[in-house]
Amino acid sequence: MKPNTGDIYCVFVEQLQRYAACQVTRIEEKTKPLAAVLELDWTGDKLPTEEELDKMKPLYCDYYFWNNRLDHSYVTAQVPKHYIFAGNRPPLITEETNSYTANWHIGRSIVSQLKWQSIPEARRRSFKEAAKDNTPVVVGDVQLARSTSAVNHVALRQFSDLSVLEQFPCLTRIAADRPYESLLPFVNGNPFIYELQLENHGCTSIDLRSSSLERLILQADGLEELYLNKEVTFLSLTGTPSPKLKIHAENGGQWLTAAFTDNAPPVCGLERLAGLHVTGAKELDLELIVRSYPHLKELRLWGKPGNVVNLQQLEQLTNLTIFSTYDMFGFSGEAFPGPDRLPDLTWLWMTSLPADAAKAIKDKYKKEVPKGLDLSITKPRKPEWLAENLNNPFRDWDGREHITAVQAKKAMNQYKKTLAAMSALPEQIRSGGLTAAEAESALDALVSDYTKAFNQMDRRSCFIETVEREEIYTVLEDLLSGAQETLSAAGIEVDADKLFDTFDKLRDF
Structure with a gap:
């Protein structure tokens, strides 16, 4: 569906269990048309009435480092299938935007804004004050500004006591590569830490239920039990997950995207996982993935290059909205389910795939583009190319x-x-x-x-x-x-x- 200037669309946001809204403020007619989309300050448990449409206003965000800022970006001028047209009103703002994003993401800012507002006001005020303060703080051989937002493993090694982190009120991201007894208690007690990278932690069990993390990148070696907080939306496990690994996530990972290397572990507690990314894949059996993660809405596969079998099992993922592959082979176009088997698909990007499959899949889905499908099938590869480039790091x-x-x-x-x-x-x-x-x-x-x-x-x-x-x-x-x-x-x-x-x-x- 092509949008028009002034159109207001609603989408159901899983994390809120409510609808959010946006308005198209401008259309740029280019080779690939773009739409400027503005997130609105409205949520509802059902679609808005005409009266509510008349009262809608832009969402002004002040979470973290945003200061009275609009979430207003250009996206592809193709409305995703699951967005619902609610009405048309004169654009609420006329200013242009120079921001561009890959896809429609309405609801993201309102979730962040609500989370920010749940933090005690005194702490929020301290954060905003420190964000403007570049006074140097010297700890050992390290000098950081008071406004520092990220601390990496090099700086952490210089701290004899992690209580020094309290001197950085704007700290939002931490990367550590060795065990620190006080690190997890600090993360669990700080409402601003939204990203943690942790390697060589030496733990068999990690509990982050009291944290406010949104992103967690974790070395899985030796880990047998992981407890996640409700707000986390992205989990990346590196290394080799233990067969004993059990992950405890809100509603079985209903709002979580998990990323693994080489393959996805079978049953690990994420029975309702929403999104799955597999990188560096060599051999993937889609039947095993579907059996372990039957509720996937997003599936992205990156090969090394890799082969995938049982691709026809995709049709079992009845909630799938996003599917993409990169450098994945071993399948035919006939094995790929048609649009009637994947009715909710809104994003289909496949890059570097068998040439015959590329043509067949494009033919199957090109008629879905006017209905809201973002389709990109590129770099079709013939068998001779794969034979020559299998071990070529410059194949891309x-x-x-x-x-x-x-x-x-x-x-x-x-x-x-x-x-x-x-x-x-x-x-x-x-x-x-x-x-x-x-x-x-x-x-x-x-x-x-x-x-x-x-x-x-x-x-x-x-x-x-x-x-x-x-x-x-x-x-x-x-x-x-x-x-x-x-x-x-x-x-x-x-x-x-x-x-x-x-x-x-x-x-x-």
Whole structure:
């Protein structure tokens, strides 16, 4: 459904168990039309009456670091299926916005605003006052502003006593990489901490029921029991979850999105899980996922690349509204359920998938776009491409908008050439054909060649931007990590910092 300027739409917000509302204030007619959407200060247990529509006002937000700010952003001018047209009124604001978001998210700000207002006023006032205060606070060798909102594991290591965190009233995010006896009590007692990253915690049981967390990124190794608070909406478990792991979440995870690496654990307590993300997948059986998480509304799968079987089981997820894949293969278009089997689907994005499946799925769903489906089927891959790119870390460059096929091919070949040369070094050392000093010199030369190759590629078209620069660095990091491991077994220690210095000195991108 295409919106019009002034249209007011309502959507049911699960966390509130009420309807929220928004208004389209402007339409930008571009190649892909955009709609400026404003969240409104209204909720109701049923759709609004004409009288209520006349009284609606913009939602002015002051939660956390927002100060009397509107939630007003451009989104794709395609109303999602589950949004309900309530009426049309002259736009409540005429100011333009320079904010853009990926999708319609009405209700998010009103949930945050209500949560903020539930915090005692004195604490809220202290937060707002500190947000303007950049007075330095010195703790050990660390100096942080009083307005600091995030503390990472490097800073935490400098604190002999975590009670020092009380000096930062605006603290909202903490990242720790070792056990701290007082950390969890602090998080449980602070209403402003909405994100916690925790690694190497050494706990078999973690209880966060008294916290106000919204996001939790947690190393799962050794963990057997996890108690979550009601407000948490995103849980990412890294490492290897224990088969004994039991997660206690509000209503079995009814409002929770969980992210796992490689695969999703079968039964772990999240029987009503709303959203599931699987990254780095190699082999996925959708039948097992559906059996463990039958109430999913969102399912996103990222391959390494990976294969997925029993894709037809998607039709069992009758509440599914969002489905996306990236670098996932092993299925046909016939296996993908049609629109009649997934009637609530509002978002279908599949990138880098079998070419025949891409065409069949696009044909099945293109008629759903005018009805509110956000459809994107891109980078169809033929079997020959997959065979060649299975172990190519630059495979995503093939089909990227500003990168040519020739540049993607050159990047892949440079990776393969560098990997082969580095992999040959240990045998050359063991056979006596290479000394330790010569191996070190050879590595430096390989890093130089790797860097110069990308300099040469970028010289004419300057296609290497921030994302590509990070990818080139990450690939080199993986190459040197592998070299460190194999050469260490051959009795040679690699100075990676020195090699990265070579990379930084030579690179022009």
